[in-house]
Amino acid sequence: MTKFANALDREGRKVYLVADTSEEIDNHCKDHELTITSKPNYVDPGTVCNYFEWVGEGSRPAKWQIAKPPKRKNLVKN
Numbered sequence: 001m002t003k004f005a006n007a008l009d010r011e012g013r014k015v016y017l018v019a020d021t022s023e024e025i026d027n028h029c030k031d032h033e034l035t036i037t038s039k040p041n042y043v044d045p046g047t048v049c050n051y052f053e054w055v056g057e058g059s060r061p062a063k064w065q066i067a068k069p070p071k072r073k074n075l076v077k078n
Helices: 022-031 045-051
Strands: 003-008 014-019 035-038
Touching (some): 003 022, 022 035
Antiparallel strands (some): 003 014
8 A cells, every 4th residue: 555755855855755664754854864754645646656766666547647649740741
């Protein structure tokens, strides 16, 4: 199940994190000296895609990526 966290870095800037487990988030925060301020149970998917940093193992899952349309070839001939 996906877990979320709001954290602060050393300068007080907000950092938004997402991972598969709370342990992955906790380990990332320890390694990067971040302070967790909250762990929301739900975050709107659009917000996750745009603002949350993936800190879990592997690459970011497709459900947390913004879909982009395929590139179209130029159909207009000169």
